[in-house]
Amino acid sequence: MDKELDRYGFEMDLVRKGNTPFYYYNLDVLHATLNEINRQIEGWPFTVHYALKANGNPRIISEIANYGLGADLVSGGEVKAALEAGFKAQEMTFSGVGKTDWEIRLALAHEIGCFNVESIPELEVIDQLAGEMDTTANIAIRVNPDIDAHTHKYITTGTSENKFGIGIEALDQVVKHAIDLPDIDLRGLHFHIGSQITQMQPYIMLCETINRLQDHYENQGIRFKMINVGGGLGIDYQHPDDHPLPDLEQYFNTFKQHLNIRPNQRIHFELGRAIVGQCGSLITRVVYVKENRDKKFIIVDAGMTDLIRPALYEAYHEIQNLTSRQMDHMETYDVVGPVCESSDAFAHDRMLPTSRRGDLLAIRSAGAYGESMASTYNMRSLPSVVFFPSDKH
Numbered sequence: 001m002d003k004e005l006d007r008y009g010f011e012m013d014l015v016r017k018g019n020t021p022f023y024y025y026n027l028d029v030l031h032a033t034l035n036e037i038n039r040q041i042e043g044w045p046f047t048v049h050y051a052l053k054a055n056g057n058p059r060i061i062s063e064i065a066n067y068g069l070g071a072d073l074v075s076g077g078e079v080k081a082a083l084e085a086g087f088k089a090q091e092m093t094f095s096g097v098g099k100t101d102w103e104i105r106l107a108l109a110h111e112i113g114c115f116n117v118e119s120i121p122e123l124e125v126i127d128q129l130a131g132e133m134d135t136t137a138n139i140a141i142r143v144n145p146d147i148d149a150h151t152h153k154y155i156t157t158g159t160s161e162n163k164f165g166i167g168i169e170a171l172d173q174v175v176k177h178a179i180d181l182p183d184i185d186l187r188g189l190h191f192h193i194g195s196q197i198t199q200m201q202p203y204i205m206l207c208e209t210i211n212r213l214q215d216h217y218e219n220q221g222i223r224f225k226m227i228n229v230g231g232g233l234g235i236d237y238q239h240p241d242d243h244p245l246p247d248l249e250q251y252f253n254t255f256k257q258h259l260n261i262r263p264n265q266r267i268h269f270e271l272g273r274a275i276v277g278q279c280g281s282l283i284t285r286v287v288y289v290k291e292n293r294d295k296k297f298i299i300v301d302a303g304m305t306d307l308i309r310p311a312l313y314e315a316y317h318e319i320q321n322l323t324s325r326q327m328d329h330m331e332t333y334d335v336v337g338p339v340c341e342s343s344d345a346f347a348h349d350r351m352l353p354t355s356r357r358g359d360l361l362a363i364r365s366a367g368a369y370g371e372s373m374a375s376t377y378n379m380r381s382l383p384s385v386v387f388f389p390s391d392k393h
């Protein structure tokens with residue numbers, strides 16, 4: 001209640017008390033996103049899995065588990081974290097090109113819902129380990145549909161040039177092989193075409209590919225119990241305050257309209273960024289303002305070790321000065337971190353209110369692939385975390 005919120009909705013007590021740099025998670029935004037997902041899928045045979053790699057913070061993932069979502073996992077560590085957070089094993093999918101034996105055994109021991117299998121050697125190892133453990137592995141074959149999601153080259157996953165999945169030309173052979181293996185139950189097909197996708201055209205193409213493949217296999221008497229369309233829905237990094245939620249209605253409508261869903265079939269989704277991206281901001285303090293001949297730099301105490309997306313993908317994040325004493329006087333700055341790498345910058349030539357040593361900045365839309373990608377390079381500490389509203393548990 002009556003706590004002071006700034007113009008961007010930050011609780012300033014929390015912001016001022018925090019030990020910078022820290023992640024500020026707005027649980028109201030997270031809850032609104034989860035409610036909207038559940039509203040959109042109601043009445044449809046849809047299951048949404050949260051991709052833990054986007055943000056594995058224990059509080060965040062248990063909030064998400066409470067909304068009844070499943071989990072999409074890419075390592076044994078994530079399997080353990082998801083179990084601890086209260087996700088049901090039956091609602092877990094396990095993806096990744098390099099699953100090791102202990103990770104497969106751990107997932108089999110908990111009878112997770114589905115392995116998303118990316119190669120024939122992996123298929124054979126899962127079959128063998130399942131046989132040794134006297135169990136059956138539910139699997140989906142990850143198909144590389146050769147669809148260009150028109151996103152950054154490091155976050156495109158569905159074209160033939162990258163390491164993920166099995167090409168359509170090889171799929172017949174792999175499907176037959178999977179059906180023949182004794183300890184494998186082939187449940188369906190899995191796709192994931194990339195990340196930060198905001199245009200629906202790649203998803204429409206994905207639906208059309210899936211429809212074609214299902215026709216093809218049904219002609220051979222092969223029916224799939226499930227189809228997993230992956231994740232990748234993007235968020236509005238430019239306008240986080242105008243669009244705190246992703247366009248979930250448009251996204252789910254695309255599949256409702258274009259995917260030919262078979263009777264008794266379940267459609268699975270694996271969303272990461274869309275669920276957690278907008279609930280997180282990285283709060284950082286201005287250490288120095290420095291002027292070179294033709295540039296002004298704001299040097300902050302957060303670096304690429306806390307949020308690597310700008311350095312890794314040249315990603316844009318909105319930056320707000322929460323405490324400037326001259327909110328109406330704008331200047332152009334580069335906002336950079338202290339790490340000894342030229343790529344350690346959060347923004348170039350950005351208009352911001354006149355900033356001074358001690359000001360607090362919010363780097364917005366940092367809930368996904370922020371804290372989860374943090375490192376201790378330069379022997380820095382990992383960023384700390386606060387939750388808003390602060391009185392809720």
Ligand SMILES: *Cc1c(COP(=O)(O)O)cnc(C)c1O
Binds near residue numbers: 053072196232272
């Ligand atoms: C990373 C990943 C996701 C989630 O991607 P987002 O872009 O965060 O939605 C979903 N499925 C698989 C297999 C992934 O690797």
